[in-house]
Amino acid sequence: AQTVTQSQPEMSVQEAETVTLSCTYDTSESDYYLFWYKQPPSRQMILVIRQEAYKQQNATENRFSVNFQKAAKSFSLKISDSQLGDAAMYFCAYRSPEGNEKLTFGTGTRLTIIP
Amino acid sequence: DGGITQSPKYLFRKEGQNVTLSCEQNLNHDAMYWYRQDPGQGLRLIYYSQIVNDFQKGDIAEGYSVSREKKESFPLTVTSAQKNPTAFYLCASRNSRGRVTDTQYFGPGTRLTVL
Numbered sequence: 001a002q003t004v005t006q007s008q009p010e011m012s013v014q015e016a017e018t019v020t021l022s023c024t025y026d027t028s029e030s031d032y033y034l035f036w037y038k039q040p041p042s043r044q045m046i047l048v049i050r051q052e053a054y055k056q057q058n059a060t061e062n063r064f065s066v067n068f069q070k071a072a073k074s075f076s077l078k079i080s081d082s083q084l085g086d087a088a089m090y091f092c093a094y095r096s097p098e099g100n101e102k103l104t105f106g107t108g109t110r111l112t113i114i115p
Numbered sequence: 116d117g118g119i120t121q122s123p124k125y126l127f128r129k130e131g132q133n134v135t136l137s138c139e140q141n142l143n144h145d146a147m148y149w150y151r152q153d154p155g156q157g158l159r160l161i162y163y164s165q166i167v168n169d170f171q172k173g174d175i176a177e178g179y180s181v182s183r184e185k186k187e188s189f190p191l192t193v194t195s196a197q198k199n200p201t202a203f204y205l206c207a208s209r210n211s212r213g214r215v216t217d218t219q220y221f222g223p224g225t226r227l228t229v230l
Contacts, residue, residue, distance in 0.1 A: 004157070033217045045158075045205060045221035052217075091157055095217060101146065101165065102173055103219060105157025 002027045006106035013082045021077045023092030034075045039089040087113045119222035126227045136191045136225045138206030146209040147189035151202045201229045
């Protein structure tokens, strides 16, 4: 079974600085999808970024980018120019390409932005 | 305005009562999901449905039931058999056709408290 590990329960960063959130996963599959979701105080899960495992190029969405290391099974999220609105819980998630529909989530990292 | 709606936002239940959580989407998505979130944990899959009139159990289906009579709707019933139902419940949907088919989008959630 796949597992997702986020080893940083809490992180903090100064406004306008850069922060990296870590995620590792365990799988025997070669093709899969990885996601970072943000959960602000409203508790709605918002997709931040997605990565297809067969793509070597790291995904980027504006200030958000990932460092995807397939061999190391690592999928970290980098937030550049941190803003107060980035404060939230961040969850890493794994999905198989077919069959099993579920997303397997990590336990989350709470990110605090220091003004 | 397309999206996923969940109602109610807050729900209180007495022990021994069944309650039904509503999830509606107007995104024309085929697949729908129910997740449960407990404090300090990621989301865990309760049930999912890939098409109308069909659904499968997830990892923690005991004490829950669902129906999928319409494409737009996927209600979740928390029965009295669920031993610890107090949690935050999130509904999600996914477009299983088109260019991007791997991403699940979430509703705003329902907080269920058993008194």
